[in-house]
Structure formats: structure tokens, C-alpha cells
Amino acid sequence: MTKKNIITMEHGAGGQVMQGLISKSILGNISNRSAGTVGLDDLDDGATIALPADFNSSYEIVITTDSHVVKPLFFPGGDIGKLAVCGTVNDLTVMGARPVALTCAIVVSEGFEREILEEIIQSMDLTAKEARVAIVTGDTKTIPRNELDSIIINTSGIGFAPRIIRDNGLSPEDMIILTGTIGDHGISLLSHREGFNFNTKLESDVSPLNDLLEKSLQITTHDGRSAITAMKDPTRGGLSASINEMTQKSNVGVILEEEDIPIKSAVRSACEMLGLDPYEIANEGKAIMGVRPEYADEVLELLHSHKYGKDAAIIGKVVAEHQGKVLLRTPIGSLRQLNMPVGDPIPRVC
């Protein structure tokens, strides 16, 4: 039983085990957990900050943070720098915020090659330019190689949101939209890391989502509510973890149509060969959205018109029954439950 008292890799893997660590060891020990409407208890993609009384604005501030420990540092389709910018830009975006600025704190081991550091920073810059965010402040620490043998990049971000999008806002009848194929990031990273050769080009989907989602975030109902009712980016734990979290927090049921979930055939084959569930694999350039049914076609069309949304699809809908459960309708018509994964099957994906 002593095993319970030490940290294991699963504690950082985005599934049930991590949720346990966070709620008991972290949340349970922190008293002030909120400075606005969304705080630490909400375990959302970020938090909101209430403005001082004399701020006269309809906007809210959103902040978020992520430390990136991906291995290897460079992989097909991206690198730790691109990932560090996208991870934080995307967390702000799925909260409904326009990303404005990032901080960048680097911990690097002694002996790390400066050229590689510069290549990483250049990649952060390219991605920040694409996402139209500034990198405004930072920190650099070095530690001996025997204590850290790589580089860790933390990016925290700030954005402004006219309407906060939560991950608990799903209502019955909402359509579930996925902005593209799943599994690309985790599978391409794993294949590259382990030297698998699938005879097919697998690439990470790591991309900033703010431009893709900008127009959809502007669609509102006649009484000013967002057409998007809930949103999350399915990183660690993949589609399964994100849609289960949204479903549980929203107190609804979700039925997904297995045939409609976009997966590249190369990713599907790789998953079959490796015995991995594509629904549990991390993505770094996708969003899962709940959309009011009357706006689903409009949102889908907007997504299809953007380079990062070509494969977007309506993959299911929200129901009042099956509270807290995600059910998957298989091609033969049967329903099976899609469970919250225990951890991410592939470590060190972000």
C-alpha cells in the first residue's frame, strides 16, 4: 500500500489517477481558490479574474498555465516550442477568450545546446506570430544535468473574453462537434519516439486554434448567449477524457456516432497494431464543442472553411438521459459506454 504514497507517471497523465491527486493533494490543501467566476475547483482549462470595481467592461480576463515536458523535443509536425505556445493559446480559446499575451518560463539543464534552445525559441516565435499573441515576460533557470536532463517550458497566458465558455455548459439537444481528426499528435509522437515505421506519414496536429474558432465564438443567440455551449481541447486522455469531463460536469448524457468520428486511416491502423484506443490519445490542435442545434450547420461551415477545420464533423448529440455517461453507437447500432480513461496510454505527450 505504500505505492499510494508516491507519485507515479499516471499522476500526470490526465485521467482518473491524476484527478485523484489533484483533488486530494492539491485542491484539498488550498484555501483561496478563486478570483472570479471560474477558479481552481472548476478544473477548467483556465480561470477567470474579476475586474476591479472601476473597470467598466463587458469582458472578462482569462488566465491559464501549462508546463511542457514533451519527449522528444522535436517530433513530426512540431516541437516543444510550438506545443508550448499552442497549448496555452488553445486553453484560452476554448474558454472563449481572445489570447493576448503569454509568459515563458524555461528550466534548462546545464550542458543543453544553445543552438537547440534557439531553435525552440524560434519555433515559439513563429507560432506566437501565427496566433497573434505576444510573449511579454519570462524567466530562465538552469539546473545540473544530474537533476534534469532536458528542457521544461512553462507558458502562462492571458486573454479577454466577451462571453466565457465553460466545459460544463452542455444541454440536451446540443450537437457535439469535433474540429478534426483525432489521435494524430499522440500516435505520431509515439511512432517517432519508438522508431516505428508505419510506411505512412504521421504528423502531430499541434496548431493554434484561436483563428479557427474566432468566428464561431462570435455567433450569439438573440439574447446574447454564445452559440457554443461548452468547449474543451482534447489533450491528455484524448477525446474520451474531455467528452467524459464535459458530460459529467454538465450533468447530461452524450451519444456519439462512432462512424462520424474523424480518424485518419494511418492513425487507426497504428492504434490497431499497438493495441491503443484512439479515443484516449492526446490531440494538440482540436476542440470538442457543444453547439446549440440551430447553429450547428453554421459553425460546421465556418470550421470547414478554415485550414485547421477541413475534417470537422458533428459526432453526436447531448441527451437528457444517461446522466454523466458518454455512449458510443457502433456501426452495427449497439451502444457501448466510452469510459473516462485511467491515464493517458502514451506518456510525455505535452
Place this chain on the structure above:
Amino acid sequence: MTKKNIITMEHGAGGQVMQGLISKSILGNISNRSAGTVGLDDLDDGATIALPADFNSSYEIVITTDSHVVKPLFFPGGDIGKLAVCGTVNDLTVMGARPVALTCAIVVSEGFEREILEEIIQSMDLTAKEARVAIVTGDTKTIPRNELDSIIINTSGIGFAPRIIRDNGLSPEDMIILTGTIGDHGISLLSHREGFNFNTKLESDVSPLNDLLEKSLQITTHDGRSAITAMKDPTRGGLSASINEMTQKSNVGVILEEEDIPIKSAVRSACEMLGLDPYEIANEGKAIMGVRPEYADEVLELLHSHKYGKDAAIIGKVVAEHQGKVLLRTPIGSLRQLNMPVGDPIPRVC
């Protein structure tokens, strides 16, 4: 010459070597470096974020970030958790902001004891409560013990400032005020780490400075400018690094009175025995301020009335001559230059 191309411990030590790495390898590679009046180029303690046009407020947003790699994790007077909260609270405070919320991103090695993690989080909580800030969002990553053998805590912070205080605002005639004794943090950490026994109780000064400085930050001239013209917290590189940076950026000279700089006798003796310069030792609960001369006594009195400001002293003044130089008047009346340190003489202090 290949030595130049790898990262060494001095690249993270807060002195000239780190400045070189930051300006060449980091700043030189980032395009969007500002989202407000203070950005990455300013290398200040944080950055400011301009508000969207419809925000109607006299406040500015300040954000800052720090990753903490202190070793050992627990030391006399504090631990990595207290340090992580104070470091970010203090960076916001010396920018003139009221700290409001922190993010907390933890990278921990597999095998780390959960009880120790909880003790660290509890310490963060106690300090956050003292500093009246909330911890609103976070991230947890685990990596294998062979790649990281400890815990790294990044805290980013957000605050609101009625008047931004820069580190480049010194003007001739300003008085230089130090809020307390110097060297306590670095020397107590080193002594504890190396097992030195000086027969005197040495303790880190790690403390949140926002309450200490709150009233002084509210003092304004008749035309609404702050009585404090410039401020910095002398962490890595100590008093020497901070006052040199302020002096160079402000394009003025500074003359410090060596006899007036508060140092505990135990710290002074330890420095003498170890051959260390107390002016270069890191502090974690002190601020160096430039204060308009007519307000210096009022500020000093406010500091003296607070538990963290009992040893506050006027230690020098700003002059128009000696541009970019800090001169130290010794007890026998001679002047010697206090140079920007090359690095921090004690690694892993924060």
C-alpha cells in the same frame, strides 16, 4: 570555444552571463514582445497588458512568471512552496500592482513522496492566505526520475496597478531605500545545504511584500505620480545586480553608503568566512526603492511600522553624475564601484 554553445549554471544565475543568454538567444528570436507599455524587452519583473478599448479604467494589468528550482526544498525560514508564492507576489508588488491571483504549474518526478508534495502545497496555501491572493488554475506533469529528480513549481501571477512602477524610473536626488537586511536568504540556504554550522540561527527572509509596501504605493504627488520612482526585489544577483540594473536603465548614477546597508552580523561573518560578497547574495523578502526625496521619511516610517520593514533604511541617493554606475562610499570615505555580478555566487536559490 565550444563552451560558449552550451548552457552552464551561470546562464541561470541572474548576472551578466544570464543577461547575454536572454538578450541573444531569447529576445533576439521573438518578434511580438509586448502587449502593453512594459514588455519582454524591458526585462522588468513582469509585463503590462493593455486593456481592450472598451475597458474604462485607470488600472493596468500586470503579469509575471517564475519557475522555482530551489534546493533543498525545505530550508530554515521557508520552503519551495512559500518561495513560489512570494517570488511571484513580490514581482507583481515591485511593479506597483496589487497581486490578485496566481497560477501553479507543478512538474514532479516519479517516485516523489506525496506527503512532501502536500506539505509544499500547504505552505503555498498559508503564504497565499497571508498575501491575500488566490491560486486559481494549475497544471501537473510527472516525468521519470532519471530525467528529473525533484519538483519544479512555476507560479505566474496577475495583478492590477493604479500606477505602474518601473525599474528604470530613478531621477537625481531620489533616495534609495532598502526595506531590510540583505543576504539572509542565500546565506541561510547555503549554510543549510552544505551543513555549515555558524552557531547562530540563520533564516531565509522569504516573505510576501505586498502588505509591507501597500501604503507606500498609495502615496502620490499633487499631480498623481507615485512617490516611489523605481522598485525591484533583489533576488538572484542580490543588491548588486538589482541596483546596477536600476541605475543603468535609469541612466543615472547611484551612491550608496556602505555603513547604512543593513546586514545581520551572522550573515556578515558567514560571508567573510566563505569569501562571499553579501551584496551579491539573493534575497526573497526585500525591495530596493527609489523614492522622491520629499517622501523618503514618510515611506521609511511606514516601512518601520510593519513586521517586514523593521530594518528598513535609506542607503543612498541618486546622482546625475557617474551615469550607469553604482558607487559605494566605504566607512573611511573612499568610493569604490559596485559592479554588476557575473552570476549569483550561490546556485539554486530560487
